Amino acid sequence: MSCVTDILVIDDDKDLVESMRIILESRQYGVRVAYNGKQGYEKIEAKIPDMIILDVMMATDTDGFDLAYKLKHQLEYRNIPIIMATSFPQKMAEEGSEKFQHILGESWPISHFIEKPIDPEDLLIVMEKILTEHKMEMNQS
């Protein structure tokens, strides 16, 4: 059985995806990629990742949020930690556009929100923290 932590990166920007692959593989994370919500969901169905790094605007304005809520409403996927990475400021996503409001009526479906540009160290610190907490929660339950 592989002990490599499987990270699924879902983002439509191929350059950014490549940057993240480089960062994550430098720490021996296993990286799979998808370029929109539909592809990402297919990859999740094929194998449940240990973590998802998810962009917001891909095929549609709210593709990332839609996928996050879809996963949250499914028992087998609801516990996958999700880091949302976007060029939208977090404040705007929380307070702002009505495009997000219809979703944000429910509770926030992600573990962490990170604004781009992504600093490699910051990303790795956040990931390790979330993975550790997630592992502890799984062991307790």
Place this chain on the structure above:
Amino acid sequence: MQPGYVLVKEQLFFRKELIERLPWLIRLRWAVVVFGFAGCGASYFFWQWLPLPLMALLSGVLCYNLLFLFVWRRLSPFKSQGVHSGSGSSFIRAQDILRFNIFAHAQISLDLFVLCVAIWYSGGVCSPLALFVIFHIILTGILLQPLSCYLYGVLVSLALGGLLWLQQGVHSPIFPLWYQHVILPHDGNSVANDFIGIVRYATLVAAVLITAFLVTTLKLSLRTKGRELLRLSKALDASNTKLTALYDMVKEMGMSTESKVLMDSATRRAAGIMGVKACSIKLLDDQHKKLRFASTYGLSEDYIKSKESIDIQKSPINRKIIDGAVYAIGHIEERDYFAYPEDIRKEGIASLICLPLRVEKRILGVFCVYSDADASFTESDVQFFALMADLTAMEIEKLNTQLNRIWFLQKAAHQLRSPLHAVVSMLKILQKGYLGEVNVKQKETVQRCEKRLELLDSLVKDLLSLSIRRTALNHDALQRVQVPEVLRVLSGLFESQAREKTIDIIFHIDKNLPTVMATDRLLDDLFTNLISNALKYTPPGGKVTVCLARAEEGGIRLEVTDTGIGIPEQDFSRLFSEFYRAENAKDFTETGTGLGLVIVKEILDQLKGAISVSSHIGEGSTFVCHLP
């Protein structure tokens, strides 16, 4: 037929006249007594003759007038409850009106009796005092009901007829007081002349009855006009109230920054203004095939769920409304308007108005009000609701346009920033050696690229912030905010930034500061821009001080002082212009968009505050803001 309570209210309104005019009689009597006694005095002075019976009569009048005055004062509490109220009649009870009526009758009856006695003493039907009967009839006509006026007219006529009969039969002593002297020459035989006496009597009776007729007719006519004026006044008041409520509704909608909030405000207010049990807004989907509830007020969850999505093709009534028809249905039971009338019945809806929400030629959806009473809506209600629907549609469209504009700006900013972020991320990877070792020169060059791109990113972010701020939607409703709380939340971030640059940052926050009219978001942006600026232009080892204190003129004084590079005096006038950066600022650091202080100034303008700057080159700057 008017409702009973309206008739009673009108009657009470007119009864106010009775209460206000009753004191006239008392005052008139004072005048009669004074002039009467003065006349007696003059008579004695000039002709050495004191008309004792007249004086006795006047004394009697004086006594009963005092009694009436006493009674009037006892009645005053009932009077003051109603007469001086805003509606004039709201508080007068019917039983209190009876007391005033009896009081009026008592006065008029006694006065007429005394007058008859005076006429008897002063020559019977020939007496000049007989004419005063007409004045009493006029007063009765004004104060009391028409029937009372005719009744008193008839009674007085009978009394004078009786007097004539007594005179002609010589059955009662006549004391023609005035005729005993040369004041008024008197032909002693004219009273005994039947024909002349009857003619005089008939003339007097005719005058009395015609006066009664004229006064009561005039009064009825005036009452009818008064009633009509009252009705018009009430209708105007009602219209004014409705229009004021409509204005408030449009104002509230205009301040909404979210579609749902706007429509909830519209349905809630519309139900209140129209006086109905429920209201709804249904909007068309993008394909114009389905209607969905966007907002409801007063409708049950079950009803809403049953009508969640209405296919227009399957609903003739909704199709017609989308085509521009207006449906005002007074009796839903009577005809088969709806596909599922049992749902409507169960909801308790008996009548409704449904209108299209239309902006120019575009239909946005359907606006409905529902009443639980049959035939609840008049033609003017439908017209008024049509006006409300048009205004609501305009507000929805205006908000959607503004939201779309903001969304466009946000998307444009996102699209501009995404490739920048990708490049910056790749540069970071390169700089940090993820793709292999980089030499110092390469690292430096990469860092400079990164900095320029981060600057471009900040510029896009600030431009977006400024553009959104300048839309009307950014003007959120201000509310009372605790300024120290907002600053405390941000202080950790600023302390972290200061630590990175080895700058000392100190916060002085006075206790018991007043609240200010603002929003958390505006204050957040204000602090962020001011304090980040101070940190940006202060070299390592410097100091930034942030003070919050009570302002002398009221409100709060915010002072941000740094020991930074300072601002040249010649640049003060351009400090708040877009993209402007002083030369020494550009030399000190390349980061800076030139928009931070513009944002600060616009925030303070919105909060009706003010800002002032003092600075010395090489020593630092102080920005002082007043938040009222």
